[in-house]
Amino acid sequence: MQEPLNQLENTYFTLQGQIDMLSAACQTQDQRNTLSTQYVQARANYWACVNKAFHDDDPQVASLTSQIAAANTALTGDVAQMGDIIKVLADITNVVTIGTQLAAKVIGA
Amino acid sequence: MQELRHCGLRRRASVASSMVALALLLLAGCKTSDDAAAAATQLTATANSLTSYYTALDSLLSETDQLYEVQGAINPITPYDARTRALVADTKKEIELREKLASALTTLAQEYAKLSGSTAAASAESDAGNLETALAGLNQTRVSMSAGNVNLMKDAVDDIVKSIQERKEREASVAIDKFTTALDNWFKEEEPYYNSIGANYASLTQALAHTLVSKGQVDASSFLNVALSPYGLTAQLSDPALKASIDNVLAAQIDQKATALATAQASASASMEKALAEMASRIHLVAKDKPMAIRTAPVTLADVENWISLVPQIAGTASPAAGSASSSSKSK
Numbered sequence: 516m517q518e519p520l521n522q523l524e525n526t527y528f529t530l531q532g533q534i535d536m537l538s539a540a541c542q543t544q545d546q547r548n549t550l551s552t553q554y555v556q557a558r559a560n561y562w563a564c565v566n567k568a569f570h571d572d573d574p575q576v577a578s579l580t581s582q583i584a585a586a587n588t589a590l591t592g593d594v595a596q597m598g599d600i601i602k603v604l605a606d607i608t609n610v611v612t613i614g615t616q617l618a619a620k621v622i623g624a
Numbered sequence: 625m626q627e628l629r630h631c632g633l634r635r636r637a638s639v640a641s642s643m644v645a646l647a648l649l650l651l652a653g654c655k656t657s658d659d660a661a662a663a664a665t666q667l668t669a670t671a672n673s674l675t676s677y678y679t680a681l682d683s684l685l686s687e688t689d690q691l692y693e694v695q696g697a698i699n700p701i702t703p704y705d706a707r708t709r710a711l712v713a714d715t716k717k718e719i720e721l722r723e724k725l726a727s728a729l730t731t732l733a734q735e736y737a738k739l740s741g742s743t744a745a746a747s748a749e750s751d752a753g754n755l756e757t758a759l760a761g762l763n764q765t766r767v768s769m770s771a772g773n774v775n776l777m778k779d780a781v782d783d784i785v786k787s788i789q790e791r792k793e794r795e796a797s798v799a800i801d802k803f804t805t806a807l808d809n810w811f812k813e814e815e816p817y818y819n820s821i822g823a824n825y826a827s828l829t830q831a832l833a834h835t836l837v838s839k840g841q842v843d844a845s846s847f848l849n850v851a852l853s854p855y856g857l858t859a860q861l862s863d864p865a866l867k868a869s870i871d872n873v874l875a876a877q878i879d880q881k882a883t884a885l886a887t888a889q890a891s892a893s894a895s896m897e898k899a900l901a902e903m904a905s906r907i908h909l910v911a912k913d914k915p916m917a918i919r920t921a922p923v924t925l926a927d928v929e930n931w932i933s934l935v936p937q938i939a940g941t942a943s944p945a946a947g948s949a950s951s952s953s954k955s956k
Contacts, residue, residue, distance in 0.1 A: 517816075520816075520817070520820065524823070524824075528823075528824075528827050531827055531831050532827065532830070532831055534699065534701065534702060535699070535835050535838065538699065538701050547701055550701055551700075551701040551702070554701065555702070555703065555705050558708050559705070559708045559711060561824075562712060562715065563711055565711075565715050565817055565820060565821065566715060566718055566814065566817040
């Protein structure tokens with residue numbers, strides 16, 4: 516699989532697998548709204564790139580792919596530890612924002 | 625310069641149509657009709673399995689559409705938004721187009737088989753023309769494909785057309801050989817995307833099953849049936865500690881089953897690709913007028929068929945309920 520889609524899949528599958536735990540950790544409606552918005556966006560980013568292609572040698576694609584890989588690593592650590600929900604939501608927002616920028620680079624987007 | 629990995633199915637339709645014509649020409653000129661007949665039978669079986677493989681993937685996408693509806697109903701944090709709905713529907717359409725293409729290739733292979741003893745080139749070209757007309761309906765989508773494969777397929781088409789016009793059997797054989805190799809590469813290139821669709825189906829069902837178990841909304845009776853059914857008894861769980869213990873077992877089974885679902889689909893994809901590669905290598909032998917020792921369908925097709933046979937059970941394909949993505953495709 517192309518690495519960009521692989522990373523978008525990682526983000527989405529991680530959130531999907533942990534959505535119950537993340538929902539339970541939210542303490543305010545604003546936090547739940549943030550989680551909902553980011554989950555829906557992560558899922559859309561994934562589907563926007565299934566069976567689509569990226570320009571192999573686009574430096575921006577390469578840069579965003581590196582960034583999202585690092586952000587996914589942070590996200591995996593967050594959900595494993597489930598510490599401060601504010602930090603977790605900030606990291607989720609960060610990885611999904613990068614994912615949205617990456618998905619916008621898919622050919623035909 | 626950036627490598628553009630994008631082209632239209634129009635080109636594939638044209639390639640497939642030309643493959644029809646070439647296959648017929650190849651048969652008409654084949655010196656070893658037994659081998660050609662065997663190759664035709666194997667091509668039919670392989671193309672038919674490819675069609676069924678795409679049909680099964682299509683079923684998983686229909687189920688995915690419905691699963692998102694369920695997910696949205698269970699957890700308001702995960703609404704099934706219009707954009708995702710449209711993207712799932714779009715992916716489903718793409719798979720359906722591949723299904724149609726594979727189906728057209730099956731028809732081609734059947735014609736190939738029928739003509740394997742024929743020496744009437746004119747008749748073969750006429751049949752090829754009819755099939756080309758049938759394949760024309762495929763000109764409607766975009767696909768992702770490497771520029772290398774695009775060029776290979778394009779070259780094959782050019783060679784096919786030229787060979788037919790000049791009635792050069794040797795060149796035609798080389799061209800169909802090139803085409804079948806490109807067909808295998810095409811599948812190989814898209815295989816990870818197909819596996820991602822299967823992995824998402826497994827991941828989504830796994831998440832939903834866990835949610836329902838953790839919320840105490842799953843009846844564990846069927847799990848206990850193995851102990852009670854010999855006596856005609858039905859479970860009536862009321863002890864919270866016992867229920868919690870069983871829920872832990874159910875959760876482990878869900879994880880195990882989800883892994884098995886994703887693995888089975890990925891295994892079927894790998895087997896399908898191996899079958900396409902095997903088919904290409906056998907056609908290569910026929911094209912080179914070399915003896916084709918193996919006369920049975922590619923052995924890995926059995927693995928593909930096994931997974932396909934399981935999909936109606938794992939995906940509940942017979943369910944009358946239909947989500948928006950599946951509904952939208954009914955007019956195809």
